[in-house]
Amino acid sequence: MSEAAHQEHHRPIVVIGAGAVGASSALALASAGHPVLMLDPRGPCGGTSFGNAGGIHIGAIQPFASPGVLWSALKMLADPQGPLLVDWRYLPRSLPWFARFLMHANARQMAAGAAATAAINHTAISAWRVAAAAAGVSDHLHEVGWLKVYDREQDFEAAATERALMRDNGFPFEVLDRAELHELEPALGPTLTHGMLQPGSLFVDNPGRVVHAIAAAAIARGARFRQDEVRSIRLDAEGCLVHTSSGDIQAAKVVVAAGAWSRPLAAQVGYRIPLDTERGYHVMLPTPARSVRRPVLYSRRRFVLCPMEEGLRVTACVEFAGLERGPDYRRIEQLLPFAATLLPGLDQTIQSRWLGFRPSLPDGVPVIDSVADGRVVLAFGHGHLGLTQGPATAAAVLALVQGTPSPFALEPYRANRF
Template sequence: MTKDVIVLGAGIVGICTALSLLERGARVTVVDRGEPAQETSYGNAGIISPWSIIPQSLPGVWRQVPRLMLSRDAALSVRAGAWTKMLKWGWDFLKRGRPDTVEETADAMEILCTPSIELYRRHLRGSGAEDLVRDSYYVHAFRDAQKAHLDAIDYRIRRERGADLALASRGDLKHLEPALSDEFEAAVLIRGQARAVSPGRIGEVLAGKVKKLGGEFMRGDIKALRKTDTGWTIEYGARRMTSETIVVSLGAWSPQLLEPLGIRVPLMAERGYHVEFPQPGIEVNHSVMDVERKVVASSMEDGLRVAGLAEFAPVDAKPDIRKYAQMERHAQAMFPDLDSSAPQHWMGRRPSFPDSLPAIGNWPSLEGLFLNFGHSHYGLMMAPMSGEIAADMIFGVPQNRNTTALSPDRFVS
């Protein structure tokens, strides 16, 4: 029997979920307020990494919080309207920085990230847009060479799981990235990566594939989700739609839709900012992170993009325009010869749980309601496998992997 599934959310996670469902024979309708793939992942730094398996909370991270928040160009900030919720979230976040917990989280992240390049290339095959995903290194650049070492916990975990890592001297770094500032003395190179040269266009291409396979996209503000005797009803715009199976994949907006159902999850809207320079006058050959300032630079189809920062705020609060100037300063510091004229600005909301893992699966007490959101900094690379897992769960396919850490109700005590 063919399943009818409504996917709420047309971001990259929702689109990949729709593709995986269509490949299994479902009839799929995707509902969102805007055009496909134009929210959070649109402004992503473009990293597609099998080795982004390191959670945000690491041993000793609490010692870094004052510097991250109080320095002139603070990489971390919290808006006044978010502090009440942030205090509990932050405490839960810090508790997850124990070495044993980090290893367990890395195991779960590995399930989602390892096949990312392969799955994107499978989804893009035959589209004519295969070049949107390109082989790359991930260059972690350090101004202090003594801080670039492979014994740090994040690099050790990657190496133990098979990542190809190497140290690069100043000379090596200059050869790899000639435009990078001479202030950078060393780097850790993570090989076996890829990068998206236009995350937004990848989403558009994959949305086109959803339509080609028979899926539909419907536009409208999603106002309510209600359980009925026969399944689920959603209200969007001035219309209604019903289905036995719903997938909530609305990123940072998911909690407000779920709260009337009694579902409360500790998810924060963690904002990221980017600045893009349309005529940069330089080329960045790989994805390059300024480790000290927590920003990533990558050459895109439309210019050089520098993305980063972490700002916790109410989900619909306006952008802090001061962050754009901050990102421009970071970009100029990384690349002294950058033509920084006519910068383009963007802000997106990362849906972040304190354990850096998404919620994927059925809500236990509500048959037919599946969640697939909360991918934090990793949405672009986790999206394809998240879609595969969600689709398998909806079709009752036994999991040959341990997905317990992704359970939507893991925070319920």
């Protein structure tokens, strides 16, 4: 039967985007016996899910929109080596996002955002275990936790709110003094004074390979994949008409999981979601002879050292410059001497560079919701935590498609909250 004829007899669920969220959703849907068609012009895991820090970082629940954020953002912007960058030409377009972000930067909404993130993150590890086992990549998940390090008392003190939120929401952590830190990570240099280990987090040593394997596992369970770009979605009586760069597809339902590119697709089904992108970078360096064993976030400069399968990855920066502008690697490259202070003897020869697009909502909480009378599921906006939350989101997507209870309450993730 031709593809068109097949679809006519059996409308698939079309999953738009094959990153951590879309590939995991396709796997969950295909495993439950649904006909699935994944579409992505870049191929599986060609977007942001490829180059992140690999943290299944469940304790990272403090929203960026927190009291005092305006002052600390201004200080970061003023620092020529700071982690925050704004393309002033893009600012007019991002102003509505910033305005909403600042509206959320109060104690009450920060606590609500943290609780919403905690709810999904509490299901993230078990969801990851299931997805990784199905994809045959469990050996790429490491139980090493997430380590944040400090070299100034003031930075450690400034993170008191983060620790309080973790305590209140059931994410254990250990505070380490200098000696304990160096016992845990002997390769780290002598300048560090404090550490905070969140032992419940996992580390994925090759996010690209792992998310690709999840997409392959979905295909092994009957899902189809087509390298294709969705141009528009139109609701019809039996579902949706999906217009792509190579033709039309009649879908029973559509899952919008296109990460930072989801805003126009959601708008076509009536939802104006204030999605923007926080761009982030990585560079790959050769694996050091003496390396760290887990992702290490250096608090003062806000970069992460990630001991990946294929070398040491340094991830950094939050850049507001939209989806179109090309990369500017200067800022992350400037951080490498600081990385060498953290890891003495570090070979700073860059093997590759990467720019990624975090799909960010002003309140720091994704949209996971069923709209248009159940014909469309929106699943995007995971910001700094899309790798962490991909398989957990997929479990909620499956529940929304089937009309069954989600593993976590979906109220905070509604699309109409904006």
